[in-house]
Amino acid sequence: MARGRPRKFDADEALNGAMVLFWQKGLSATSLDDLAQAMNMNRPSIYNAFGNKDDIYRQALARFCGQLDQGVAETLEAMPQVRDGLRAFFDRAIEVYCGTQPALGCLMVCTAPSEAFSHPEVGQDLRDLIQRLDQSFSKRLQRAQAEGELAREVDAKLTASLLQATLQTIALRARTGTSRQSLKKIAGYAIESLLR
Amino acid sequence: MARGRPRKFDADEALNGAMVLFWQKGLSATSLDDLAQAMNMNRPSIYNAFGNKDDIYRQALARFCGQLDQGVAETLEAMPQVRDGLRAFFDRAIEVYCGTQPALGCLMVCTAPSEAFSHPEVGQDLRDLIQRLDQSFSKRLQRAQAEGELAREVDAKLTASLLQATLQTIALRARTGTSRQSLKKIAGYAIESLLR
DNA sequence: TGATTTATGTACCGTATCGCATATAATTAA
DNA sequence: TTAATTATATGCGATACGGTACATAAATCA
Numbered sequence: 352m353a354r355g356r357p358r359k360f361d362a363d364e365a366l367n368g369a370m371v372l373f374w375q376k377g378l379s380a381t382s383l384d385d386l387a388q389a390m391n392m393n394r395p396s397i398y399n400a401f402g403n404k405d406d407i408y409r410q411a412l413a414r415f416c417g418q419l420d421q422g423v424a425e426t427l428e429a430m431p432q433v434r435d436g437l438r439a440f441f442d443r444a445i446e447v448y449c450g451t452q453p454a455l456g457c458l459m460v461c462t463a464p465s466e467a468f469s470h471p472e473v474g475q476d477l478r479d480l481i482q483r484l485d486q487s488f489s490k491r492l493q494r495a496q497a498e499g500e501l502a503r504e505v506d507a508k509l510t511a512s513l514l515q516a517t518l519q520t521i522a523l524r525a526r527t528g529t530s531r532q533s534l535k536k537i538a539g540y541a542i543e544s545l546l547r
Numbered sequence: 548m549a550r551g552r553p554r555k556f557d558a559d560e561a562l563n564g565a566m567v568l569f570w571q572k573g574l575s576a577t578s579l580d581d582l583a584q585a586m587n588m589n590r591p592s593i594y595n596a597f598g599n600k601d602d603i604y605r606q607a608l609a610r611f612c613g614q615l616d617q618g619v620a621e622t623l624e625a626m627p628q629v630r631d632g633l634r635a636f637f638d639r640a641i642e643v644y645c646g647t648q649p650a651l652g653c654l655m656v657c658t659a660p661s662e663a664f665s666h667p668e669v670g671q672d673l674r675d676l677i678q679r680l681d682q683s684f685s686k687r688l689q690r691a692q693a694e695g696e697l698a699r700e701v702d703a704k705l706t707a708s709l710l711q712a713t714l715q716t717i718a719l720r721a722r723t724g725t726s727r728q729s730l731k732k733i734a735g736y737a738i739e740s741l742l743r
Numbered sequence: 744t745g746a747t748t749t750a751t752g753t754a755c756c757g758t759a760t761c762g763c764a765t766a767t768a769a770t771t772a773a
Numbered sequence: 774t775t776a777a778t779t780a781t782a783t784g785c786g787a788t789a790c791g792g793t794a795c796a797t798a799a800a801t802c803a
Binding site: 353354355356357358359392393394395396399400 | 747748749750751752753
């Protein structure tokens, strides 16, 4: 098996290169030449393996979201106490959002909205991610209520939306150069005041 | 006075047309031909009156921010009770963010971040707006505390950041088609739980 | 070994892009 | 009426763009 000439590139590595480039410049401002360089492939090979530019962008989005889901599972859902889980989740997000020079924030929050008008599928991807994150937060808050860790008066769904709002403002602020320390303060105060 | 051939276009109207177009498609995805049509001008006249594409975009941003500042002054700062002022402010923002079909959200939040990497001046514009809005919220909260309308335990600066987070999530969600009603619930719950 | 399959790399096509050069039109000052 | 000024309008020129055709290379199967 594995007929034909073997691939020169590593698909996972190439997609990661594309993701980083889109993370910096967004979809429209990124050219196929840029991509070819970042993915270490020629344009025809890219087209053959990943489809056109829009396709690659959405695969990069999916990759990014996958890492985010992993973060949710390993912090928010894994830790026994809600507040600890939330703090760990935000800490990890801040580390990703501020991990490059300059800081890039969140690929989804910072680049997808501007494409949503011209590329409805991207808008749908964004909508799906927001809903999924709302769900993750909400489920975790409900569990905390069931375990007696969180007051029943807290509206789980709306609080979930505001926790996501906190994540989004952290993404946007990170992209404008706000320090990790300031961002952690915001996250900490959100947990403190929203989970009362 | 007023020598030379008179202008055919209305500068304010033209800039407004440019703003709407950028609001839809962002900076990179908008061409000068698109702009010429939306502004009802030919490219050389645009160039003569407003400069290059980046210049026009930043002027459109400034125009949008001006309207936002006006909203702050007429709601948040004008109304005697903080909570009423905040509610009115969010209501007005929601009306703007959802006022078109499809809804476009906020020009700054939804299109500027993706350009910030390649256009540092745009990143600076975004940073400035965020800081100014933090300030506006914070000042208003402090005034409410001085007037005995808001508990002293509330951290004005951090609460201001979370109110802005609420505004930003409303902008993003509006752009993905979330209803006015849902957005108003989020705004209402933010006021209720953050101003406790 | 020869046929088949899959990927690579060069080179190209048609189009869209930004910015400007040049000519023309419309107004005021002298 | 003439010169000066300012804007418009046509159109060009060089480049960049996305996407693909075509020939070549490298592997497996028979």
